[in-house]
Amino acid sequence: MIKITDLEKFYRTEEVETIALNKLSIEVKTGEFVAIMGPSGCGKSTLLNIIGLLDDPDGGSYIFNDTEVAHFNERKRADLRKHNIGFVFQSFNLIDELTVFENVELPLIYTGVAAADRVKRVEEVLDKMQIMHRRNHYPQQLSGGQQQRVAIARAVVNKPKLILADEPTGNLDSSNGNEVMELLTDLNEQGTTIVMVTHSEHDARYSHRIIRLLDGHTVMENIMI
Amino acid sequence: MFISNLLITLRSLRKNKVYSLINIVGLSAGLAACLLVAAIVIDELSYDKQWTKADRIYRTISVNNRVKGSDRFPLTFTGLGPSLKKDFPEVEDYCRMSVIGDRLKIGANSDGVAVKNLMAEASVWNFLDFKVTEGNPKKYIEGYANLIITEKFKQEHFKGQDPVGKIYYTIPEWGSPQQYLVTGVVKELPLNTHLRADVISITKYRPTDDELAKEEYGTFSTQYLLLKPGTDVNKFTAKVNNWYTKFTAPNKPGYSYLFQPFKDVYLKSDFSEAQPVHGSMRNIYIFSAVAVLLLVIACFNFMTLTTSRVFSRMQETGVRKVLGASKRQLIIRYITESVLFFCLAFVLAGLLYKVFVPYIETYMGHQLVFSAYNASFIVAAIIAVLAVSILTGIYPAWYLSQPQPITILRNQLPSGSQLNWLKKTLVVGQFVISIGIIIATLVVHYQLNYISKIDLGFDKNNLVKLEYSSWGNSGERFKQQLKQLPGIESVSITSWSPGIGAVNMSTEIPVPGQTAKIVVNHMRGDADLPAVLKVKLKSGRVFSPDLRTDNINGDSLNQLQLDGVKGKIRDSVLNSRPVIVTEYTAKLLNVKLNEKAKSVEGIPVGIISDFHNESLHFGMKPCVIDADKSNNGYILIRLKPNHPANSLTAINTLLKSIYPDKPFLYEWVGDVIDAQYKNEAKLKQLFFCFSMLIVFLSCLGLFGLITFNIQQRVKEIGIRKVLGASVAGIATMLSTDFVKLVILALAIAAPLAGYLMTQWLQDFAYRITLNWWIFGLAGLIAILIAVITISFQAIKAALANPVKSLRSE
Known part of the structure; x- marks a missing residue:
């Protein structure tokens, strides 16, 4: 599904040029659950942003589903993104002014799904995430674990082929964290490819494979058994 | 989509109460002022347009050729109209008419009832449209002055009686009473005419009045001509003056004539101070300018306040973008918000309008014929409000839709430098206007004060x-x-x-x-x-x-x-x-x-x-x-x-014992003297109200800017505090920039306002000199107001716990 070769990304200020990704190459196959680990500043978030088509690389190639997307313009990237990729963030990033239902509905509105269909699909996914009883609440009225379940519901409502998770348990206690990891594992078992950035060895153990980064390039890959 | 945008806007309105309140209050105040001024301007422009023949009616104007630089005056020899009708095929008819003060002996009061009487010739029926409801007043009854009253006048003074066919007398200040035969009743006379009156009287001129003397003597009167359709008034004017030169030959004519369109009489008669009902084009310009300024300031505020919320909006924008929202969708979303704000403000402005119209009417001294509560005006206003709200909303919408989705992941703020520059310009603009109007208000105030203290050389009191x-x-x-x-x-x-x-x-x-x-x-x-x-x-x-x-x-x-x-x-x-x-x-x-x-x-x-x-x-x-x-x-x-408190009563009693028929018409000379500066006193009121409103709106804008600015510097403030900066020090640091802006505004406003007010002072032979301290005082007032506005936010920011602001990183 994802084939990245010699990927480069620089951050420039007036005087210093920082290399975030240095000729990085990785591959993620369809149906895989991959964890990316490494110390702060190693480039793992940058990599996730590029994979998520939120940021463009300065060099190298990025093939997504057999298409070279490294030089896609903003519109093409947005289009590809909204149909194929779901995001889960550490800080949930729910919209405060929208109810649980409306938050989850948002991606369907942007992909142009008809209203009746939207209700059906949102209810289906809320049910699956066991958050249906909170559908008319606002995010501030939910616990952290509940908020993350809503965020995951929102990420999967469009049935994306790929879910990108940036420290999904970073703001949660361990029991809520485990619950979220179980959810991701379930999704993966149902066929969704997952790429997750994490600091937690515990969470990483849910994945099939760990990619360890240091200073912008791969230093090790662990296959989980 | 639209409904969802609307919903989310309403929720965010509720959530951000202070911001929403400031924004809506500012907008509705601006819009209400605009509505009121628009109503005044439309009303002023409506004068004398309602008559079906208004396009063909002209008032005759004399120009005195003997005195160099002499002004026009709206009186001509009484015989001019008849002569012109006789000799010029272009003239369909003439009518000598003017509004006079009269006093009718009706009702219980021995002083009778004061009326404004449109005294006209019978040809007035051919000039103006009056709807007769009783009697046959178009038929002139010989031997009397015919009096035609309005339905309202009948209601007020002849309740349950039938005055038609009866004779009433005047209480004259001069000479013997005049007889009026009431010949009919007409529907209301319009208020928006320079011939505003309560009753109409039809009189006949003597045949000798119709003669024009070639030696140029005789009485003057106000006259109107009805020209035939298609007459070129410029050619007609030239032709008349040519004819008049020949008429007075061999003498050079002492007068020449002009013909003023009926529709212009109300607004364009600055040369005729004595005309009781007249407006002024200059006021229309002042009013319109003020309305536009207020609207501009209110819109500036909306822009500053909305863009100031970019930080609290960034997360939402980012998430929406990640989830696939296009820039267009986001812009539409924020424009919807702007439209909604304007619509809410418009509704409030409509209510404010209702509350303030009576004050405006008192200020104008007459009722407004035009009301904003009419369908076509409301439709036009809604279209205008939509247009303005979209125009105003475009920049904030574009700006708010800017952040790349990546920024929410990086927790990074967009660079505000370009935006800051724009906002500073907006704030300077607002304060130029504010300081300008403060200076104007001060100058008018001090000039009136100065005048009231000048020794007139006689004692106006008592x-x-x-x-x-x-x-x-x-x-x-x-x-x-x-x-x-x-x-x-x-x-x-x-x-x-x-x-x-x-x-x-x-x-x-x-x-x-x-x-x-x-x-x-x-x-x-x-x-x-x-x-x-x-x-x-x-x-x-x-x-x-x-x-x-x-x-x-x-x-x-x-x-x-x-x-x-x-x-x-x-x-x-x-x-x-x-x-x-x-x-x-x-x-x-x-x-x-x-x-x-x-x-x-x-x-x-x-x-x-x-x-x-x-x-x-x-x-x-x-x-x-x-x-x-x-x-x-x-x-x-x-x-x-x-003097004893009942002195006036004693004077009246004495008056009535010697002159039983004379009304007691008195005035305190002090009041009469003050009335000479009525226009200036009104201008002072107007400037005072507008300066309050403008300053208030500008403060809202400033409040928005400081809020924005502090949000941008939260981290800096936190670090400074950790390193030992005092609350006062930080508040001062935050305020200094803005005080600089106000000083810059003062530098721009002072010469501008100084120039305009010097022009205004030329109307007075006795006037104050514009001292530097007036500008200093205006600047001081502006700075004081600005500092108070700023300090709310600055002190709050300085007092905030630095741990909180640093942790959010």
Whole structure:
């Protein structure tokens, strides 16, 4: 599904040029659950942003589903993104002014799904995430674990082929964290490819494979058994 | 999508109460002011457009060719209309008409009812559209002045009666009562006409009035012409003046004529101060400019406040983008928000309009015919509001849709430098306007203050004026009996009273050593006038009640038909009667005491200190008081400072015992003098209200900017505090930038306002000089207001716990 070769990304200020990704190459196959680990500043978030088509690389190639997307313009990237990729963030990033239902509905509105269909699909996914009883609440009225379940519901409502998770348990206690990891594992078992950035060895153990980064390039890959 | 946008906007409105309140209050105040001003402007522009023949009606205007630079005046020889109709095929009809004050003897009050009477010829039916509801008033009934009343007038004064066919009398200030035969009732007369009146009277002119004298003498009247369709008025004007030149030959014509469109009479008659109902184009411009300024300021505020929320909006924008929202969708979302804000504000503005219209009507002095509550205006206003809201919303919408989704992942703030620059410009703009109007308000205030403190040369306090009237043979008795009343110091019958303008007679006299002639004002007064006015005698004497020469009755002498030698004797008596002159006159015209002088038409027996017989808009002019014991004129009554409270009642009782039919028409001279500055006092009110509103709105804008600025510097403030900065230090640091902006605004506003107010002051012969401290004071006021506004947010930010702001990183 994802084939990245010699990927480069620089951050420039007036005087210093920082290399975030240095000729990085990785591959993620369809149906895989991959964890990316490494110390702060190693480039793992940058990599996730590029994979998520939120940021463009300065060099190298990025093939997504057999298409070279490294030089896609903003519109093409947005289009590809909204149909194929779901995001889960550490800080949930729910919209405060929208109810649980409306938050989850948002991606369907942007992909142009008809209203009746939207209700059906949102209810289906809320049910699956066991958050249906909170559908008319606002995010501030939910616990952290509940908020993350809503965020995951929102990420999967469009049935994306790929879910990108940036420290999904970073703001949660361990029991809520485990619950979220179980959810991701379930999704993966149902066929969704997952790429997750994490600091937690515990969470990483849910994945099939760990990619360890240091200073912008791969230093090790662990296959989980 | 739209519904969802609407919903989310309403929720965020509720969530951010302070922001929403400020924004909506600002917008609705701006829009309400705009609505009110629009109503005034539309009302002013509507005058005299409602008549079906308005396009073809013209008022005749005379231009005096004899005096260089003389202004136009809206009166022409009474015979002009008939002559033009006879000789020019373009003229369909003429009508001599004007609105006069009248007093009808109806109702219980012995003083009758004061009415504004549109006195016209029967041809008025051909000019103006009146809807007859009773009687057949179009048929003129000979032998009487025909009176046509309105339904409202009938309701008010003839409830349950049928006045049609009955005769009513006037209570005249002069001469004998006039008879009016009520011939009909018409529907209401419009308010938006310069011929605003309560009743119409139809009179017939004598055949001699219709004659035009080629020697150019005769009476003047206000006349209107109805021209045939398709007449080119410029060609017509040229043709008339050509004809008139031939008509007066071999003499050069003393007058030429202009024809003023009926629709222009209300707004474009600055040359005719005496026209009772008139507006001014200048006011329309001032009003419109103010309305636009207010709207601009309100929109600036909306932009500043909305963009200031970019930080709290960034997360939402980012998430939406990650989830696939296009820029267009986001822009639409924020524009929806802007439209919603404007719509809410518009509804509130509509309510505010309703509340404030009565005040505006009081201010204008008449009811507005135009109401904003009419379908086409509301539709137009809604379209305008939508357009403005979209225009205003575009920039914030574009800006808010900018953040890349990546920023929410990085927790990074967009660079605000470009935005800051724009906002600073907006704030400087707002404060230029604010400081400008503060300066204007101060200048108007100090000028009026200055004027009220100028020594007029006479004592305006405790002075009562009885309206000009013919006091007949009982005049002297009335005067003497008035003097007997307790509380009354002195009484005078005079042709002049303070506040009526210069005088009612003047001569043009060449001045030694100057080429241009100057105007010398003459007033006639009895021996008591100087004492009543309390002017100071500098040398010579005042008139004496005992000297025959000081007590000539000029009016009765003039009325005698004297020819030949007798006429010459009369003239020489009149030209050598005692006069009193002011110091200024004596010096300017070089007249000596007790030497007969042609320039003052008499023998100066006394010189008095200067006094201002005109408003202070005008400079000092030569002024002469002729000794005259006439029975016609104003009665000026000087009351003692501690006069009894019922003095006026006592005067009235005495008046009624001698003149049972005369109404008691009095005014305090102090009030009359103040009324001369009515326009300026109103301008002061207007500036004061607008300056409050403009300053208030500008403060909202400033509040938005400081909020934005502090949000951007939260981290910096946190670090400074950790390193030991004091609250005062941080508040000062945050305020300094803004105070600089206000000072910059002062630098721009001061010369601009200074120039405009210098122009305004030219209307006064006596005026203050624009001192630097007026600008300093305006700047100080602005800075003070700005600092108060800023300190709310600055102190809050400085007091905040630094741990909180640093942790959010």
